[in-house]
Amino acid sequence: MLPIIRKTADAVQELPALLDFSAQALREWFQQRGKPAMRARQVRRWVLEAGAESFEQMTDLPRSLRRDLAAALVPLGTRIERHLQAADRTHKLLLKLRDNRLIECVLIQEDNRRSACISTQVGCGMGCVFCASGLGGVERNLAGGEILEQLVRLRNLCPDLQRLTHIVVMGMGEPLANLDALLEALEVATAADGLGIGARHITISTVGLPAKMRRLADLGKQYHLAVSLHAPNDELRSQIVPTNPQNGLASILEAADYFFEQTGRQVTYEYVLLGGINDLAGHARELALLLRGRHAHVNVIPFNEVEGLPHRRPTPEALAAFQAALRQQGISVKVRKRKGSEIDAACGQLRRQVLGQ
Numbered sequence: 001m002l003p004i005i006r007k008t009a010d011a012v013q014e015l016p017a018l019l020d021f022s023a024q025a026l027r028e029w030f031q032q033r034g035k036p037a038m039r040a041r042q043v044r045r046w047v048l049e050a051g052a053e054s055f056e057q058m059t060d061l062p063r064s065l066r067r068d069l070a071a072a073l074v075p076l077g078t079r080i081e082r083h084l085q086a087a088d089r090t091h092k093l094l095l096k097l098r099d100n101r102l103i104e105c106v107l108i109q110e111d112n113r114r115s116a117c118i119s120t121q122v123g124c125g126m127g128c129v130f131c132a133s134g135l136g137g138v139e140r141n142l143a144g145g146e147i148l149e150q151l152v153r154l155r156n157l158c159p160d161l162q163r164l165t166h167i168v169v170m171g172m173g174e175p176l177a178n179l180d181a182l183l184e185a186l187e188v189a190t191a192a193d194g195l196g197i198g199a200r201h202i203t204i205s206t207v208g209l210p211a212k213m214r215r216l217a218d219l220g221k222q223y224h225l226a227v228s229l230h231a232p233n234d235e236l237r238s239q240i241v242p243t244n245p246q247n248g249l250a251s252i253l254e255a256a257d258y259f260f261e262q263t264g265r266q267v268t269y270e271y272v273l274l275g276g277i278n279d280l281a282g283h284a285r286e287l288a289l290l291l292r293g294r295h296a297h298v299n300v301i302p303f304n305e306v307e308g309l310p311h312r313r314p315t316p317e318a319l320a321a322f323q324a325a326l327r328q329q330g331i332s333v334k335v336r337k338r339k340g341s342e343i344d345a346a347c348g349q350l351r352r353q354v355l356g357q
């Protein structure tokens, strides 16, 4: 049974949401209505820093202004459709967007780390064969405000409204296919008067879109890049990642090298281990050869079962042997721990369940 602790089925709001506006656009919005522009900063602080979810809570605003604002805007434009909490304090939110579409985001808490895992698209167009998010294709890109709002909603779940310490852009969607909106959201996430999260603590995970990886490298930001490799050669990768034939491992690795040269930040390679498919010791050796000489770190992710998909988890022996073979070749490797498994924390799974797909 899923431990459902809250479900709100409020009518989805038609009014524009505060975070749909940039700081500048919100200042103009106030000015156009004959109100001081500084109100924009005040209202944004309530939502971004103080966790307000209604204008009523913004007690230093005149009552009449609070009423006017409530008639014209909503502080948050998403609705919590489901809220699940696992025993390990992992929270998962299924958020309903203004057009009734659903997205997922997850809060993972470990010691003093509070990591948000966020989505960038409704669904995903990449179609990786083992992934729940891609099963129904991509419906649309999220707006910057919708990406930011996931962070605000997850931060609002943190005890004492403590700051999120990390962001992983590993929810639904391909982040680099919606890079502009993502960057917009991350600007606010990293701003001192935004969510105050260090850029070095933000990981963007991509299926490997070389042109976009290069663009990200050229921004001069300290974001961390993770590349979903999943196979050590093009033949196998093309069977697992349908976009592979267009790009190919060589050009993805070149773009990753470029990212390292430009930013000085080591690239992480993600490798979902699918039992009997890409988990042989030979695959590990081939992967080590591919990455040798690169400033690379490998994150091995044992497959999380997805209902309706035929893949299975690697055996513990295969997992251990895979890891050992990489280590033996001098490759830095870590196995991703499983968090929140009883609430289907792996991306895309809860949404599919609710949509009945």
Ligand code: SAH
Pocket (backbone or CB within 6 Å): 126, 128, 130, 131, 132, 169, 170, 171, 173, 174, 175, 205, 206, 207, 208, 226, 227, 228, 270, 271, 272, 301, 302, 303, 304, 305, 306, 346, 347
């Ligand atoms: N589109 C981006 C973000 C995807 S989610 C990308 O491809 O990187 C982040 C990671 O979770 C990716 O490496 C993805 O391959 C992996 N993933 C997706 N479904 C999974 C599953 N069922 N089990 C384990 N890992 C999965």
